[in-house]
Amino acid sequence: MNRFIILQLNPFWRLQAKLVELQKYKKENPNGIPSGAERKELVNFINAVVPLCHRLEFEDLFPPMSTASLYIEQGPDENYSGIEKSFQTILTAIGAKLDFCHFAYIPNGKTQFFEQPELFGEAVNKSFPSAKNDIKSAGNCRAAELHSAAMYHLMCVVNIGLIALAGHLRVRIKKTPLKYADWQPMLDKLEKKMKQKTVRPPGDKKSQAEARKFYNGLLAEFKYFKDLRNDVMHARSNYKEPDVENGYIRVRDFMKRMADGGISESH
Numbered sequence: 001m002n003r004f005i006i007l008q009l010n011p012f013w014r015l016q017a018k019l020v021e022l023q024k025y026k027k028e029n030p031n032g033i034p035s036g037a038e039r040k041e042l043v044n045f046i047n048a049v050v051p052l053c054h055r056l057e058f059e060d061l062f063p064p065m066s067t068a069s070l071y072i073e074q075g076p077d078e079n080y081s082g083i084e085k086s087f088q089t090i091l092t093a094i095g096a097k098l099d100f101c102h103f104a105y106i107p108n109g110k111t112q113f114f115e116q117p118e119l120f121g122e123a124v125n126k127s128f129p130s131a132k133n134d135i136k137s138a139g140n141c142r143a144a145e146l147h148s149a150a151m152y153h154l155m156c157v158v159n160i161g162l163i164a165l166a167g168h169l170r171v172r173i174k175k176t177p178l179k180y181a182d183w184q185p186m187l188d189k190l191e192k193k194m195k196q197k198t199v200r201p202p203g204d205k206k207s208q209a210e211a212r213k214f215y216n217g218l219l220a221e222f223k224y225f226k227d228l229r230n231d232v233m234h235a236r237s238n239y240k241e242p243d244v245e246n247g248y249i250r251v252r253d254f255m256k257r258m259a260d261g262g263i264s265e266s267h
Contacts, residue, residue: 022084114144173189196267
């Protein structure tokens with residue numbers, strides 16, 4: 001997705017306004033030839049539209065625009081009638097292409113989620129770099145009210161968190177890299193880790209108790225997410241905005257807790 005605001009069409013509208021002026025000059029003096037300064041100004045109006053055409057992928061319009069600019073700037077006999085025709089041709093071509101463009105409206109209340117690179121904060125991005133795209137996509141889908149898609153990306157984020165936790169606690173799944181392992185075997189292995197005499201990081205009785213409390217809290221959340229993930233991946237629910245809001249907040253806070261607790265993809 002790309003952020004595109006209506007004001008970015010200003011060069012196109014200014015070109016239209018200039019065309020109205022040219023039509024007036026043409027009517028008053030069709031054979032009149034503009035001065036050198038006027039020619040440069042007219043070319044500038046065309047050049048101002050080029051970034052807009054780049055943004056909207058109208059590259060096939062560049063050759064005719066370049067030709068029109070050349071004639072306007074260097075054509076000794078280029079009068080108001082010819083220039084007006086060049087402007088009209090460019091505007092008609094751009095207008096025809098805009099008719100086939102589709103723009104999605106993002107309500108003001110949802111723009112905070114659209115195309116945001118750090119929705120869950122800098123710490124989460126640093127600890128879980130491979131989750132950045134899914135976090136951003138979850139925000140975009142929430143902004144566009146694509147509720148099931150938002151839930152899918154949120155579950156992808158949680159999956160990355162589970163793999164990171166399993167790696168942090170040195171879980172091993174026989175003949176299966178963690179990134180290819182199913183959730184249940186990883187959760188089973190993590191629960192076994194909690195029953196061991198010492199959990200990571202080693203320390204005194206108090207620090208071990210705090211570590212177990214932290215990890216057991218994460219495991220409880222993962223069990224909740226496991227059931228939710230199964231529903232999402234098997235399309236068992238028709239998610240609504242409240243579902244996404246709840247899932248978004250819960251996943252965001254969970255990933256922040258992981259990052260603050262020293263869990264990361266680098267272990």
